[in-house]
Amino acid sequence: MSHLTLSAVNFAWLPILPLAAVAAGAMAIMLIGPGVEDEDSAGLGILALITLLAALIFAIFTLGENSLAFGGSLATDDYAAFFEIVILIATALTVAMSLDYVADEGMAGAEFYALILFAAFGMMLMAAAGDLIIIFIGLETMSLAVYALAGFLRRDPRSNEAALKYFILGAFSTGFLLYGIALIYGATGTIGLAPIRAALNDRAAENPLLLLGLGMMLIGFGFKVAAVPFHMWTPDAYEGAPTPVTAFMAVGVKLAAFAGFMRVFMANLGPVSAQWTMVLWAIAALTMTVGNFAALVQQNLKRMLAYSAIAHAGYLLVGMAATPRAMAGGAMLYYLIGYAFTNLGAFAVVIVLERKGAGGATLNDFRGLSRSRPGLALAMTLFMLSLMGVPPLAGFVGKFYVFSAALSAHLVWLVIIAALNSAVSVYYYARVIVVMYAQEEAVTAPPRLAPRPGLVASVIVAVAGTILVGLYPQPWLDAANSAYASALGRSATRIAALR
Amino acid sequence: MPQWLFAFLAALAIIGALGTILQRNLVHCVLGFALVLIDLGVLYMGLGAVTVGFLQIIVYVGAIMVLFLFVIWLLNIQADTGVRGGASLSLKLVGALAAAALAAELFVVFSHAPKLREVRTIAPAFGSVATLAHVLFSRYLIAFETTSLLLLAAIVGAVALARRLAGQSAEVAAMPSQPGSAARESRREVA
Incomplete structure (x- = not known):
């Protein structure tokens, strides 16, 4: 038995630096945490922000570095770097909007920020995964941390319910994913994504083992992106969880889930796309329709945004259904940037308006906001318009690219369904704007908290992102396209080296 | 042996x-x-x-x-509590059926098994701790290390939630009006 050397490990510092920074930050917070009182936990949040900034710088350094490290376990491509950067920004915004919330609600600060960083670590791992084992470990790290975060409101039974529901259904769906991974391993004899792609040929598509594995993995990922009919947990989990955690679930978890979903299915199971795009067609149509129609009747903004998140997962799945088209992937990545900024902003506004113990703001809390807080009302209007898909905001441009990719794949009916759904969504998004501008503030309303610097900063960043990504789409779209191409190219060119 | x-x-x-x-x-x-x-x-x-x-x-x-x-x-x-008396008839029936199915499965497996003289011996290093360790710390190094972080995240989450429950019961008894104090109390106990 030869001695183990670092070269035998195929060791590479660069791809693990962003991951290692986040993990180290989480552990540092846990070490410092016991000496910090819960109401002073904002300092730990600042430490988390510094960690995320360092990881962001490392992630930017990995751009343009298309290689596989650790025997194919980690993919250091632009796709991974792209998602790592977006996930880190989304996590930083989440931390910024939690700074005061965590202290006000008396939540355990050290554990909160450590778990947020652990979840971010899992998300980044999913984005950078080179084989199915890493996808699974990333998903589990993220999920376990978020299950716990959802139950962090100690005295609120809704928070307990959210955590329990999310945990039980999540564990169930992870079982599906793991079973699917095992079956795919059985069918192809490998767990590496690139070797799986190489092993797929015309005969592979007839292998019942592979098809069963595909179906199981589809269910597992479908749960994490909250696609209908695997969405039942979403409204309750989103409503009960602490609002910054809800924002994190709606944006971070969805980003990571799509990162894994797209890398596995679009980039590496593309050769058998005929076997699963039809299923995705149906799931996309169902997800959009159920999400939008259920959102119509919601009074609680958190619940409305939960259904809105389901609907947006449906729009993204329209892009996935167009799979062999290379432009669909780039369009989806672009869409996810806009989605992240817009949703984080909307949730930040909800946190500002939330009353203690009320479990999220209702439409009534938005009455007359244009007079009491004109800036906040304007920001919320922007977010709602972007979610609606009004030009020139990020939401519109994203939808435009995704739908045109679907049209080029001749999914005319699916695009018609998507367009009709967008029209339906105007009603519930516009209602928020109408309430803010056309209705008087309720006289009996108790006074609101003063605006907090962390929240204000995250709203401003979200507004800037929503406008910039929409007004100047080209650089973002180019980045998204080259990121997606790197996920495809790696699969095509590096196979020989791996086998 | x-x-x-x-x-x-x-x-x-x-x-x-x-x-x-x-x-x-x-x-x-x-x-x-x-x-x-x-x-x-x-x-x-x-x-x-x-x-x-x-x-x-x-x-x-x-x-x-x-x-x-x-x-x-x-x-x-x-x-001293165990299943007393006989199990119900349906339970016995299901048990007998399951046992019969298992016996049939074992019979099929063993009747198709290769003859003992056809079995080849494998290399002594196969499946040894050294081989396993070599694979675990080279090809699957990242999977191994990230799994330890996964367990750490699970422990932190479990401790955070379990401590919450202990704080809640103390708080219901003594101080319903002071949010957060119960948790701090239990943190001191833990410390």
Whole structure:
């Protein structure tokens, strides 16, 4: 038995630096945490922000570095770097909007920020995964941390319910994913994504083992992106969880889930796309329709945004259904940037308006906001318009690219369904704007908290992102396209080296 | 492995299995089951699969049996409560059917098994701790290390939530109006 050397490990510092920074930050917070009182936990949040900034710088350094490290376990491509950067920004915004919330609600600060960083670590791992084992470990790290975060409101039974529901259904769906991974391993004899792609040929598509594995993995990922009919947990989990955690679930978890979903299915199971795009067609149509129609009747903004998140997962799945088209992937990545900024902003506004113990703001809390807080009302209007898909905001441009990719794949009916759904969504998004501008503030309303610097900063960043990504789409779209191409190219060119 | 040792271990495994299903006391049943698992681990080692043998003992006896005992302890099942009298007829029927299916499956598997003289011996390093360690710390290094972070995240989450429950009960009793103080109280207790 030869001695183990670092070269035998195929060791590479660069791809693990962003991951290692986040993990180290989480552990540092846990070490410092016991000496910090819960109401002073904002300092730990600042430490988390510094960690995320360092990881962001490392992630930017990995751009343009298309290689596989650790025997194919980690993919250091632009796709991974792209998602790592977006996930880190989304996590930083989440931390910024939690700074005061965590202290006000008396939540355990050290554990909160450590778990947020652990979840971010899992998300980044999913984005950078080179084989199915890493996808699974990333998903589990993220999920376990978020299950716990959802139950962090100690005295609120809704928070307990959210955590329990999310945990039980999540564990169930992870079982599906793991079973699917095992079956795919059985069918192809490998767990590496690139070797799986190489092993797929015309005969592979007839292998019942592979098809069963595909179906199981589809269910597992479908749960994490909250696609209908695997969405039942979403409204309750989103409503009960602490609002910054809800924002994190709606944006971070969805980003990571799509990162894994797209890398596995679009980039590496593309050769058998005929076997699963039809299923995705149906799931996309169902997800959009159920999400939008259920959102119509919601009074609680958190619940409305939960259904809105389901609907947006449906729009993204329209892009996935167009799979062999290379432009669909780039369009989806672009869409996810806009989605992240817009949703984080909307949730930040909800946190500002939330009353203690009320479990999220209702439409009534938005009455007359244009007079009491004109800036906040304007920001919320922007977010709602972007979610609606009004030009020139990020939401519109994203939808435009995704739908045109679907049209080029001749999914005319699916695009018609998507367009009709967008029209339906105007009603519930516009209602928020109408309430803010056309209705008087309720006289009996108790006074609101003063605006907090962390929240204000995250709203401003979200507004800037929503406008910039929409007004100047080209650089973002180019980045998204080259990121997606790197996920495809790696699969095509590096196979020989791996086998 | 000498023939007599195999016969002894095999007989011990059957005794343990009978002990698992025939005893009244649940804890005794679990101990019988543990005997079977340890015995199987020793059998594996005797056949040259040392790593598998140790993993069998670590995973099954170390983790799964402890889980069984925890469940018995958490549900507070008393030593003298067991299934008294015979099981219902339908339960017996289902059990007999399952046993028959298992026997049929085993018969099919063994009748299709290769003849003993056709079995090839494998390289001695196959499945050894050294080989396993080499794969684990080279090809699967990232998977191995990230799994430890996964467990750490799970522990932090579990501790955060479990501590919350302890704080809640103390707070309901004493200080319903001071949010957060109960948690700090319990943190001091932990510290």
